Amino acid sequence: MKLLVCISQTPDTTAKISFSSDGTEFNQSGVQFIMNPYDEWYALVRACELKESLGGTVVALNVGPAANETTIRKALAIGADEAVRINTEAQGSMHVAKQIAEYASDKGFDIIFFGKETIDHNGSEVGAMVAEYLDLPYVSYASKLELNGSTANLQRDIEGGVEELEVDLPFVVSASKGMAEQRIPNMRGIMTARTKPLQVVEPVAFEESTKLVKFTLPPAKAGVKLVDPENMDELVRLLHEEAKVI
Amino acid sequence: MVLVFAESPNGHLKKAAFEAVTYGKKAADLLGTSCVALCLGDVENAGVLGSFGASNVYHVANSTLNSFDSQSYSAAIAAAVEKLGATLVILSHSSTGKSLAGRLAVKLNAGLVSGASSIPSVEGGKIRVSKGVYSGKAIAEYEINSPVQVISLMGNAVKPIKSGNEVAVESLEVTVPNNRVTVKSSKTQEGIVPLPEAELVVSAGRGMKDPSNWGIVEELADTLGATLACSRPVADSDWRPHHEHVGQTGIAIRPNLYIAIGISGAIQHLAGVNNSKVIVVINKDPEAPFFKAADYGVVGDLFEVVPRLNEAFKQFKANN
Numbered sequence: 024m025k026l027l028v029c030i031s032q033t034p035d036t037t038a039k040i041s042f043s044s045d046g047t048e049f050n051q052s053g054v055q056f057i058m059n060p061y062d063e064w065y066a067l068v069r070a071c072e073l074k075e076s077l078g079g080t081v082v083a084l085n086v087g088p089a090a091n092e093t094t095i096r097k098a099l100a101i102g103a104d105e106a107v108r109i110n111t112e113a114q115g116s117m118h119v120a121k122q123i124a125e126y127a128s129d130k131g132f133d134i135i136f137f138g139k140e141t142i143d144h145n146g147s148e149v150g151a152m153v154a155e156y157l158d159l160p161y162v163s164y165a166s167k168l169e170l171n172g173s174t175a176n177l178q179r180d181i182e183g184g185v186e187e188l189e190v191d192l193p194f195v196v197s198a199s200k201g202m203a204e205q206r207i208p209n210m211r212g213i214m215t216a217r218t219k220p221l222q223v224v225e226p227v228a229f230e231e232s233t234k235l236v237k238f239t240l241p242p243a244k245a246g247v248k249l250v251d252p253e254n255m256d257e258l259v260r261l262l263h264e265e266a267k268v269i
Numbered sequence: 270m271v272l273v274f275a276e277s278p279n280g281h282l283k284k285a286a287f288e289a290v291t292y293g294k295k296a297a298d299l300l301g302t303s304c305v306a307l308c309l310g311d312v313e314n315a316g317v318l319g320s321f322g323a324s325n326v327y328h329v330a331n332s333t334l335n336s337f338d339s340q341s342y343s344a345a346i347a348a349a350v351e352k353l354g355a356t357l358v359i360l361s362h363s364s365t366g367k368s369l370a371g372r373l374a375v376k377l378n379a380g381l382v383s384g385a386s387s388i389p390s391v392e393g394g395k396i397r398v399s400k401g402v403y404s405g406k407a408i409a410e411y412e413i414n415s416p417v418q419v420i421s422l423m424g425n426a427v428k429p430i431k432s433g434n435e436v437a438v439e440s441l442e443v444t445v446p447n448n449r450v451t452v453k454s455s456k457t458q459e460g461i462v463p464l465p466e467a468e469l470v471v472s473a474g475r476g477m478k479d480p481s482n483w484g485i486v487e488e489l490a491d492t493l494g495a496t497l498a499c500s501r502p503v504a505d506s507d508w509r510p511h512h513e514h515v516g517q518t519g520i521a522i523r524p525n526l527y528i529a530i531g532i533s534g535a536i537q538h539l540a541g542v543n544n545s546k547v548i549v550v551i552n553k554d555p556e557a558p559f560f561k562a563a564d565y566g567v568v569g570d571l572f573e574v575v576p577r578l579n580e581a582f583k584q585f586k587a588n589n
């Protein structure tokens with residue numbers, strides 16, 4: 024079993040979000056970076072579980088600068104066997120997808136794992152793009168993945184419900200909550216991670232056509248209007264007459 | 270031309286499809302072009318899309334498309350885009366749209382903005398559009414520099430508006446590859462508006478103390494016709510089903526009204542709900558961080574306040 028897990032690095036979930044004064048750059052100072060939770064908790068852990076029960080290798084891949092190697096080492100500590108870093112700043116989803124697809128095209132991976140989305144870009148874009156570049160089936164938002172020989176049975180979140188699906192290997196999947204349980208790396212994992220191979224691959228040229236113009240912060244709330252807990256008729260009146268939502 | 274893919278799971282057009290056509294029409298007016306809608310597989314009453322602004326409604330009636338697979342769907346949409354000469358493609362940012370948007374962008378060599386929340390603008394001949402990023406903590410504006418562009422529209426970001434008349438449905442022939450993903454079953458709850466589409470949401474957290482206390486919350490949701498949601502620890506301890514979990518690791522929603530009951534308002538919770546138009550917070554702790562993100566607040570014991578609020582809504586419903 025050859026499994027590829029694409030991991031991204033995002034600001035910590037509690038990070039204060041701010042930008043340069045012209046709004047073109049995310050202000051990194053004081054921000055702690057983590058592995059994107061969906062990539063770590065669900066995609067990576069499920070890939071490791073499959074490998075542990077069926078044998079094979081898990082490769083963790085990140086498209087990013089050398090500074091991301093702490094995050095990549097964490098993936099190795101959790102259980103990936105090897106890591107690859109494609110040495111370029113991510114310029115956008117298609118730029119990233121192109122790098123991943125180029126790398127994976129001749130490696131014969133059985134399953135390529137993604138998180139359902141990054142918590143900074145919130146795109147849900149890269150997995151589908153890689154699937155298209157490689158002409159592979161794609162199942163997004165999978166909350167369960169079981170293998171049965173060369174066939175996979177998956178459950179996928181849809182609006183207000185779930186779907187049960189079947190697909191033959193190889194395929195691309197994006198993971199949502201339910202696929203696995205978060206794993207805390209243990210001491211042994213952290214120690215062995217240092218000796219596992221981390222290969223640096225040079226990027227291919229690609230011109231991203233979606234370009235950031237600027238970031239802005241949402242307008243601040245006017246402030247909370249407190250309503251007397253004894254007087255819920257007043258709250259209903261405000262929701263009807265002032266907020267006009269009922 | 271703007272082409273809108275209108276989703277019709279099990280043959281029924283989704284509310285998201287009406288939103289997408291309304292959005293496509295606004296974009297088309299801005300670009301001085303027309304807006305057409307595309308339906309794939311089973312669909313009833315597709316002509317109604319005309320009344321939301323589609324000048325033509327095309328239908329690919331290939332039976333392969335009665336079951337969703339991102340490969341056959343993206344092939345059909347790309348073929349329609351090429352056949353009709355569309356340059357801007359609009360999808361819904363739904364479980365279906367998220368599986369398609371990236372594929373289509375690669376197929377059409379198009380720039381993509383997914384989860385857009387604003388009507389596009391045109392600057393120097395280029396399309397610009399905004400979306401929420403950093404889990405709702407910021408907004409990013411993008412420019413798309415390719416001849417064809419793909420945009421997926423966030424749910425509840427525009428209100429469906431009827432601006433025209435129904436039109437006749439035209440059938441469209443395109444070649445569609447076989448499905449490689451087989452949908453074995455599809456279960457959705459009957460009679461409940463799914464969270465991503467809900468306009469009214471009643472949500473509760475650990476302040477409820479015990480799952481057996483949920484009756485008062487369910488009654489309130491029932492009175493309002495609202496969909497239920499919950500905080501993560503509530504779903505994690507199986508007090509409530511996982512599909513109700515909202516927040517950074519759960520579902521991100523943008524209803525018109527979000528009522529948060531016994532939820533502290535942790536930053537990861539807010540990440541999924543701070544795009545709600547109006548937030549009401551009921552919490553006994555005046556220092557709860559949620560009050561900073563709220564429009565209306567009630568400081569009090571939820572076990573007293575929620576039944577009282579339910580009575581007040583009932584009264585209101587009876588009089589209106």
Ligand SMILES: Cc1cc2nc3c(=O)[nH]c(=O)nc-3n(C[C@H](O)[C@H](O)[C@H](O)COP(=O)(O)OP(=O)(O)OC[C@H]3O[C@@H](n4cnc5c(N)ncnc54)[C@H](O)[C@@H]3O)c2cc1C
Pocket residue numbers: 036060473474475476477499500501502503514515516517518519530531532533534535536537538541551552553554557569570571572
């Ligand atoms: C990486 C990461 C991701 C996360 N993702 C999510 C997510 O997606 N969604 C999410 O919700 N959380 C998420 N969390 C968890 C989050 O940090 C909080 O722990 C969680 O939201 C708290 O849930 P709560 O508000 O229900 O409980 P608590 O924080 O325990 O709050 C309970 C509240 O109820 C109030 N209360 C108690 N009794 C009463 C009463 N009788 N009447 C009125 N009020 C009362 C209390 O004053 C308190 O404010 C995440 C955390 C991490 C680290």
Ligand SMILES: Nc1ncnc2c1ncn2[C@@H]1O[C@H](COP(=O)(O)O)[C@@H](O)[C@H]1O
Pocket residue numbers: 029030031032059061062084085086087113116119136137138139140141144145146147148149150
């Ligand atoms: N720079 C990156 N390197 C490797 N994988 C990535 C990168 N960015 C995104 N991904 C993967 O693509 C998924 C979806 O990202 P997005 O389309 O940005 O929401 C993430 O959950 C990751 O699995």
